Amino acid sequence: MTPGLRLEGDFAYGGRTLFRNLALDLAPGEWTCLLGSSGIGKSTLLRLIAGLETGGAFAGSIAASDRQPVEGRIAYMAQSDLLLPWLTVRHNVSLGARLRKEPPDRSRIERLIREVGLASHIDSKPGQLSGGMRQRCALARTLMEDTPMVLLDEPFSALDPATRRQMQTLAASTLRGRTVLLVTHDPGEALRLGGRIYAMSQNGLDRFDLPPCESIRELDDPSVMDIQARIFSVLHS
Amino acid sequence: MSAKRSGPSLVRIWEATLAGMFLIILWQGVVWVTEVESFILPGPLEVAAALRDHAGLILHHALITAAEVVAGLALGVAAGILTALHLTMSRRGRKLLMPALVMSQTIPVFALAPLLTLWLGYGLASKIAMAILIVYFPVTSTFLDGLQNTPRGYLDLARTMRSPSRSTLMQIRVPAAVPALASGIKLAAVYAPIGAVIGEWVGASNGLGYLMLLANGRVKIDLMFAALIALCVLTVALRAAVGLACNRAVEWSGLADRT
Numbered sequence: 272m273t274p275g276l277r278l279e280g281d282f283a284y285g286g287r288t289l290f291r292n293l294a295l296d297l298a299p300g301e302w303t304c305l306l307g308s309s310g311i312g313k314s315t316l317l318r319l320i321a322g323l324e325t326g327g328a329f330a331g332s333i334a335a336s337d338r339q340p341v342e343g344r345i346a347y348m349a350q351s352d353l354l355l356p357w358l359t360v361r362h363n364v365s366l367g368a369r370l371r372k373e374p375p376d377r378s379r380i381e382r383l384i385r386e387v388g389l390a391s392h393i394d395s396k397p398g399q400l401s402g403g404m405r406q407r408c409a410l411a412r413t414l415m416e417d418t419p420m421v422l423l424d425e426p427f428s429a430l431d432p433a434t435r436r437q438m439q440t441l442a443a444s445t446l447r448g449r450t451v452l453l454v455t456h457d458p459g460e461a462l463r464l465g466g467r468i469y470a471m472s473q474n475g476l477d478r479f480d481l482p483p484c485e486s487i488r489e490l491d492d493p494s495v496m497d498i499q500a501r502i503f504s505v506l507h508s
Numbered sequence: 509m510s511a512k513r514s515g516p517s518l519v520r521i522w523e524a525t526l527a528g529m530f531l532i533i534l535w536q537g538v539v540w541v542t543e544v545e546s547f548i549l550p551g552p553l554e555v556a557a558a559l560r561d562h563a564g565l566i567l568h569h570a571l572i573t574a575a576e577v578v579a580g581l582a583l584g585v586a587a588g589i590l591t592a593l594h595l596t597m598s599r600r601g602r603k604l605l606m607p608a609l610v611m612s613q614t615i616p617v618f619a620l621a622p623l624l625t626l627w628l629g630y631g632l633a634s635k636i637a638m639a640i641l642i643v644y645f646p647v648t649s650t651f652l653d654g655l656q657n658t659p660r661g662y663l664d665l666a667r668t669m670r671s672p673s674r675s676t677l678m679q680i681r682v683p684a685a686v687p688a689l690a691s692g693i694k695l696a697a698v699y700a701p702i703g704a705v706i707g708e709w710v711g712a713s714n715g716l717g718y719l720m721l722l723a724n725g726r727v728k729i730d731l732m733f734a735a736l737i738a739l740c741v742l743t744v745a746l747r748a749a750v751g752l753a754c755n756r757a758v759e760w761s762g763l764a765d766r767t
């Protein structure tokens with residue numbers, strides 16, 4: 272059973288409180304999207320969950336719903352693809368296993384690379400790939416970690432609209448069933464992918480639950496348009 | 509890919525040839541205009557004759573200098589790499605060694621040449637030691653700089669992948685620092701011959717530095733210039749070979765330079 276995750280607490284950076292009494296719930300096996308303007312603290316929340324350096328002080332708790340440790344059950348995908356330029360696609364995808372000195376599962380590596388459409392580039396280096404291909408490789412690397420929870424920090428924001436849409440579809444299908452937190456500043460992206468959306472503002476988090484959807488949600492649905500309007504009013508308040 | 513590369517490299521060879529021809533013409537022009545005595549400044553033709561007449565002698569001494577330079581460069585680069593790795597892994601080592609390393613740079617390495625000759629004798633060892641000393645710091649400092657400036661995203665990724673710190677060092681920080689190390693090694697390839705020749709000037713019975721002093725003492729200035737040209741050729745060849753190897757090693761980074 273895929274666990275959910277709950278973060279609650281306060282965070283201060285350089286003596287300034289970034290958020291207080293904040294509670295963020297990631298529903299098990301669903302996409303949760305975190306929206307907000309730049310500098311509001313979206314990426315800080317994600318980094319806190321990932322156990323990464325934030326430079327500030329957090330007082331609170333981060334716990335998985337199955338009461339097992341969060342550490343070691345999270346995969347992370349950033350805005351920049353973070354592909355190691357000296358490694359091939361194959362070796363980038365198997366980076367986690369290489370770092371942990373685990374024997375690489377070759378058939379799984381090849382299957383994931385095929386799944387993201389990079390089979391013909393398996394021995395290419397990142398410098399030979401387009402921006403979209405690089406992000407697909409980063410997605411395969413994230414999937415290779417096979418963790419129940421996945422954190423995505425604006426992974427598609429640097430892509431052109433057509434490639435972004437392709438990547439969203441690919442990510443929605445390949446990450447189905449996992450607990451995903453997507454940090455984005457694009458309400459459209461959040462509405463397309465999220466089962467739950469948090470809009471982060473100076474006042475804290477506002478939560479919006481969306482109607483269930485099999486894959487990517489179309490934005491012309493009246494209920495979605497209503498939620499979109501409410502999100503905009505929170506973000507611009 | 510290779511076709512793309514051969515174009516610019518031919519242009520570079522042509523540019524270098526042109527620059528060399530210009531310098532030779534300028535040199536001959538100075539000799540003609542000033543009518544300076546050949547024991548002060550021999551013309552390029554006299555130097556070419558000296559190169560031809562003493563080719564065996566010059567080659568013998570050049571091979572000895574080359575051996576000193578290559579050994580000094582290899583050992584100095586290895587020592588620099590090991591030091592930078594140690595300083596990266598050990599916070600205490602960094603605190604203790606870094607100030608000493610920086611302070612050591614205030615001592616002119618050239619001033620140590622007589623001491624090295626006294627301690628290690630007139631043979632190859634003192635010249636290799638000079639070359640090691642002169643290349644050690646640039647290699648250490650550039651590699652250390654590279655190791656300490658690994659892109660933060662790579663380290664974040666390694667952390668979320670539960671990478672042991674040694675794996676992060678060897679599989680991410682070291683490869684990411686290779687372009688910085690390559691810059692240090694390219695500098696070292698130019699410095700190493702300087703170290704070896706200074707060592708030969710202070711005390712030696714072989715090598716191009718020794719041959720230059722010998723020729724100077726016997727007022728064979730054409731031979732002295734010929735030895736100097738052999739030293740230049742040696743340095744340029746070494747720098748080109750090292751540059752080629754370094755560029756190949758950092759091809760992925762897009763930082764391979766044109767030199």
